[in-house]
Amino acid sequence: MKIATSKIIRSIDKYCIEKLGIPGIVLMEKAAEKVVKNIPLEETNSFVIVCGNGNNGGDGLAVARQLFCLDKHVEIFMFGINNLSDDCRTNYGIIRNMGIKVNFINGIEDIEILREAIKMCDVTIDAIFGTGLSRKVEGIYDLAITVINESSSNIISIDVPSGFDSDNGIELGNCVQANKTISFQLYKKGFINYNTDRFTGEVIVEDIGIPDIVIDKFHENEFMLDENIIKNKIKAREKYKHKGDFGRVSIVAGNKGFTGAPVIATQAAVRSGAGLVTLCCPSDIQYIVSSKLLEAMTLDIDDREKFENLINKSDAVAIGPGMGNNDKTLTILSHIIEKINCPLIIDADGINVLAGKMNLLKNKNNEIILTPHLGEMSRITGLSIDYIEKNRLEVSKDFASEHGIILVLKGYNTIITDGKVTYINATGNSAMANGGMGDCLTGIVTSFVAQGYKPIEAAYMSVYIHGYCGDRLSQNMYCVNAAHIIDEIPYSISKIAKL
Known part of the structure; x- marks a missing residue:
């Protein structure tokens, strides 16, 4: 299993999209499939999915749609409609066309609605921030992460826990404390540091179809040992x-x-x-x-x-x-x-x-x-x-x-x-x-x-x-x-x- 920094991940994604012509939305859909694959669906029926406005949020919206199609009860909470990434906007449009309600988080009142919804669900899915986060988590995001940690019985983070620096494993002000993290293609460098498991929980790395020739082009000869x-x-x-x-x-x-x-x-x-x-x-x-x-x-x-x-x-x-x-x-x-x-x-x-x-x-x-x-x-x-x-x-x-x-x-x-x-x-x-x-x-x-x-x-x-x-x-x-x-x-x- 190969290890990568956020810079390497960005370079790989960019090359796949711009040079190979693999649409980002295709990679997003594959990522969502792998997240759903790692959810014990026979034991869980209700989900709260908390999404940001970037590609991590897009992953969350795609997961929500797939769970909805499996007749699961899904509640989506999202941070605003402005400045959505292109692929996140596409998945948001699909969600709206399907008539699935989206709750927007803009203030304290919305945070309290989020808290009550989380208390009633089986699983909280964290899709707020991905590997690109480098700033300190503050304001409404800080409050939302605190509510997720305090109120959830089971948390799954997509790619990395929100608030986690994927390069050095530190907490950026506040961080989701996941029970399981479903990451994609490459093991994130920050996962290897001391005490990071209190944020990541169990780490599962899934292949989302990125060709080896692309990974090898940017990879820096760092590997996780396996059997x-x-x-x-x-x-x-x-x-x-x-x-x-x-x-x-x-x-x-x-x-x-x-x-x-x-x-x-x-x-x-x-x-x-x-x-x-x-x-x-x-x-x-x-x-x-x-x-x-x-x-x-x-x-x-x-x-x-x-x-x-x-x-x-x-x-x-x-x-x-x-x-x-x-x-x-x-x-x-x-x-x-x-x-x-x-x-x-x-x-x-x-x-x-x-x-x-x-x-x-x-x-x-x-x-x-x-x-x-x-x-x-x-x-x-x-x-x-x-x-x-x-x-x-x-x-x-x-x-x-x-x-x-x-x-x-x-x-x-x-x-x-x-x-x-x-x-x-x-x-x-x-x-x-x-x-x-x-x-x-x-x-x-x-x-x-x-x-x-x-x-x-x-x-x-x-x-x-x-x-x-x-x-x-x-x-x-x-x-x-x-x-x-x-x-x-x-x-x-x-x-x-x-x-």
Whole structure:
């Protein structure tokens, strides 16, 4: 699923209408059909549809007509008759010719009539503002949105909730709080930001017949991950393959008092299908972690000859979990960056020690994947967490491009980007919000890289699968821990592959 800004949407619409000759009213009719398709008609019989005077309002009028033709009770409320867009005016004319009453909202008295109508209906359909809104909602519009939110039992927004900035996900003064948003063709960029679901509810994106050649002409290589992308990437494990064919993983992790993180990362790598996995750790915790690992090997990281030999033979190396933010971690990281010729995954304290020392990444001999959470991202960029939260896509793409790395910015709608192509993940949930989840993800990413997937593929596949495991488990569990995810990994991979 492709992501777009309001500017891209306008360019696509304009090209379809002016260059291809697809009438805007045709696209509007198709959009209305897809809205109606997503209404549980067997459970709902009465609708209040609140329309603006632009194309979003035109969509609402077309929906009203289609519902009326299905013998549903429909009440239309509209903001004025002046300055209607051309296609909105066409649908308004059809509504009037059919004899369907339109209530105009001009003052407080009309707002009160709207309130009473909403209280009596099954569903309120919001068609006031679309993706083009950039100003603050004020006056009569502000009052109407408040009434919609206060009085509705079920709200469906067309394309975006009215009052929602479709580019950055912020509330423009006041915003409809929809239960469901039916959007069209492209996932709106503002949907990916934190806390936007309190406005959008469930987001459904419907195809309204815009040709791919038009979308590709304006699209900026930003995608939402879905099952089909992952399914098509998972490689079948051929019958006669052996462990040497599925990659050698080295995980450099752990310190005295921090044995959980290295074990979690190592076990995740094993359960994700890597052929041979070795945990490299300090000698004073080696016996502890060894007792917790059945399939993986361990190595004393201070045995320099064996350590050098191991990482030189590895297909992927991960570093950071539980190592501590200290000079030793920095020294080991610097050495690995300079010496290895396979992809490197840097997480946790491996990221923390890079604060103020990002120039070390210039010494790399292969691709590097960084997997920070917001706090770690703040440390290495010098940007505030609040700023990163509000500008995650731009910050991530710029950072990845500047340093020539693949970035996995973890959190709600995790971002995976190399600065050229960007993927947004929608799997995972707050049941997974506990320690060890990042270490688990590191192990999965490293395993997939070692198995021969391109680093960007390994990164987005791992993020999706990690969250997919959590989603499956949370259906029957109040909280999901890293150990649960580790056990679930091979089952979820198999399920996705067979979809």
